[in-house]
Amino acid sequence: MFANRQSDNGENSRSWSIDRTGFYCLVDVVLLFLAFAGVSIWDHGQIPGIATQCKLGAVFGLVWIINTVLTRKCSRIFEIAIREVVSRLVWSALILGLAVSILLVLLQLSGLPRMHIFGTVALYLFLELAIYTIWLIRFKRFGLIRQKKDTEQPSGSVLILPLAILDFLLLIGAFLSINYVKRGTLHLTPDYWFLLQLMIGVWVVTFWLTRKFSKQVLSNYLSALEVCFKSAFLMAGFLAALIFGLDLLFYSRLQIFGTLMLMLCLEPVLFGLYFAYRITGTGKQDVVTAAEIRAMTAQENYQLPGNCPGQGITLEKPVRSSLQAGLELIQPWLFDFIDQHLDLKRVYKNRSLIVSTDDYLSLQPLAGEHGLSFLLNLHRSNDQRFLNRYFLEVHRLMKKGGYFVGKVQTYRNVRGRFKRRYSKNLSLVLSLLHFFLHRVLPKLPGTKQVYFALTKGRNRTISKAEVLGRLSFCGFEIMASEDFDDYLYFIARKTKTPSEVCDPTYGPLVTLHRTGAKGRPILVYKFRTMHPYSEFLQDYIYARNNLSPGGKIADDFRVTEWGWVMRKLWLDELPMLFNWLRGDLQLIGVRPLSRHFFSLYPSRLQELRLESKPGLLPPFYADLPETLEDICSSEERYLKDFFRAPLRTQVRYFFLTMYNIVVRGARSG
Numbered sequence: 001m002f003a004n005r006q007s008d009n010g011e012n013s014r015s016w017s018i019d020r021t022g023f024y025c026l027v028d029v030v031l032l033f034l035a036f037a038g039v040s041i042w043d044h045g046q047i048p049g050i051a052t053q054c055k056l057g058a059v060f061g062l063v064w065i066i067n068t069v070l071t072r073k074c075s076r077i078f079e080i081a082i083r084e085v086v087s088r089l090v091w092s093a094l095i096l097g098l099a100v101s102i103l104l105v106l107l108q109l110s111g112l113p114r115m116h117i118f119g120t121v122a123l124y125l126f127l128e129l130a131i132y133t134i135w136l137i138r139f140k141r142f143g144l145i146r147q148k149k150d151t152e153q154p155s156g157s158v159l160i161l162p163l164a165i166l167d168f169l170l171l172i173g174a175f176l177s178i179n180y181v182k183r184g185t186l187h188l189t190p191d192y193w194f195l196l197q198l199m200i201g202v203w204v205v206t207f208w209l210t211r212k213f214s215k216q217v218l219s220n221y222l223s224a225l226e227v228c229f230k231s232a233f234l235m236a237g238f239l240a241a242l243i244f245g246l247d248l249l250f251y252s253r254l255q256i257f258g259t260l261m262l263m264l265c266l267e268p269v270l271f272g273l274y275f276a277y278r279i280t281g282t283g284k285q286d287v288v289t290a291a292e293i294r295a296m297t298a299q300e301n302y303q304l305p306g307n308c309p310g311q312g313i314t315l316e317k318p319v320r321s322s323l324q325a326g327l328e329l330i331q332p333w334l335f336d337f338i339d340q341h342l343d344l345k346r347v348y349k350n351r352s353l354i355v356s357t358d359d360y361l362s363l364q365p366l367a368g369e370h371g372l373s374f375l376l377n378l379h380r381s382n383d384q385r386f387l388n389r390y391f392l393e394v395h396r397l398m399k400k401g402g403y404f405v406g407k408v409q410t411y412r413n414v415r416g417r418f419k420r421r422y423s424k425n426l427s428l429v430l431s432l433l434h435f436f437l438h439r440v441l442p443k444l445p446g447t448k449q450v451y452f453a454l455t456k457g458r459n460r461t462i463s464k465a466e467v468l469g470r471l472s473f474c475g476f477e478i479m480a481s482e483d484f485d486d487y488l489y490f491i492a493r494k495t496k497t498p499s500e501v502c503d504p505t506y507g508p509l510v511t512l513h514r515t516g517a518k519g520r521p522i523l524v525y526k527f528r529t530m531h532p533y534s535e536f537l538q539d540y541i542y543a544r545n546n547l548s549p550g551g552k553i554a555d556d557f558r559v560t561e562w563g564w565v566m567r568k569l570w571l572d573e574l575p576m577l578f579n580w581l582r583g584d585l586q587l588i589g590v591r592p593l594s595r596h597f598f599s600l601y602p603s604r605l606q607e608l609r610l611e612s613k614p615g616l617l618p619p620f621y622a623d624l625p626e627t628l629e630d631i632c633s634s635e636e637r638y639l640k641d642f643f644r645a646p647l648r649t650q651v652r653y654f655f656l657t658m659y660n661i662v663v664r665g666a667r668s669g
Contacts, residue, residue, distance in 0.1 A: 093124060101243075170266055175196055182258075224275070287392055317350070318345045333485075351374065376406075434461065463531040466531045475499070478537070512525075522584045526573055589617075622660065
């Protein structure tokens, strides 16, 4: 801490360094020694000898060192406001007295006089305040300090009464549980009824001092944990001071401190459930419906052509040289990746932004009035609490045709990192544990709220298909994606308005929009075999990989590892039996297709398909075609036969299909 003083005759200002923390600590420990010695002289009439007072002195010294280091009470003490200094010194003395009492009770040092403890603390606080006042007057007289003014103390905040009641019941339950463990009964003797009442009184005092159940203090889960530890320490200190001061050392230490430890173990669970409930009840959710998307983006409908010519012609300076200079020292391969897929000479510097943030709301003041043509966020998308809100905010802030570059850590990246660092068996265990904690728990209805309350959504694992699918859902075209340094980097372009689909698939049961007989829309149910939001990547993955033999997309990374197994065993299509019972599907018939696959069929076959009801078992399994042309020919042949002789065609195709499936092991892939 230092301040400058300038002389009246215009001399150069001089800097007085008065932040001598070590010197102040030395003075403070001398004050503690003087208080300790003064109380001993007043009590015994002589300076205490080392032989008789070494235990108490060692306890005071140890607690003083820990207390001074943790509270940093000697640091910048002449710069902060007077009220804050007094509060700091009083709290420090209180903690000193409580911590010494706790140690004396735990160590059962009952032979020491109580006057030494409480008198030493009181005299020590008086000497601290006196020396501080003298130094403050002296420093102000010479103009060596500029002290901050006292600030207004915040008004009391609202008490969360249900949480306080639950914590009170937790105290009663913990006390009775420890009593049962120690004595084998829930019955309390009169002495322990008094101890319970004493603990309740101390509990009331500590939650008043720490404001443990106020909304202002409980802003997040970490602050709640902090106040739990603070409250437990104060309760232990007050109880120890009362036990030692009232000579009640016959009480069981297990009963007192065991109750507090059990409470300290259970309170994080209580506060975790509270935050999970608060997030579920009042916190905002991610954007999934078309109405929410329109309200957030407020953009008119549009879709750019596939050959949209970049950002136009202007005299502004391109971003290429600046981006290369910024990335070449930290991530040169990232610049090469971007430069390979974008014409950076047509992306301009004054409408470009490079950030590293997990707060999507901070992007708005940086975007400017005219929007962004290029955005690079170096912070991983895994830490975004609401991915759709994040991508939609980026979409809203960007110009039409603008480029968005980001990164995400997929679970394949995590698994690869474990394989490189650890042995095969250990990497497998760590991968499964990480997958369960950061992939499964965030998706289960019973654990989702608790997970996000504890982690704020940070570090959760996302699949490649899901993050690219969410980008497509939010109005971006996927231009490129590649793995670098344990992350998946992507380049996306704003080419369309976000999707109008109100229920993107996420759970284990998938609801698919398909076209039924006479063009009537139907909902088809299947068990999930693909990652969430995969349906929005169908155009992208088809253009990238095309079709494999059998009419399926080749090398489809959207399918999960267990999805391949479910498809081989036909488990994924079991829910379609409900569609069959409801009458949406017939037993044998053409497969219900998505919009994308339906658009690949020739117009004459599309018209034939709309005249027939889709089926559970398609004619594919009777003919086993390989190419898309063969599949179209097979379905056209089936439909023409079906329209001529429905019953005979159904029977013939049923037996051909079952023979190929059961005997020849035919599968669709």
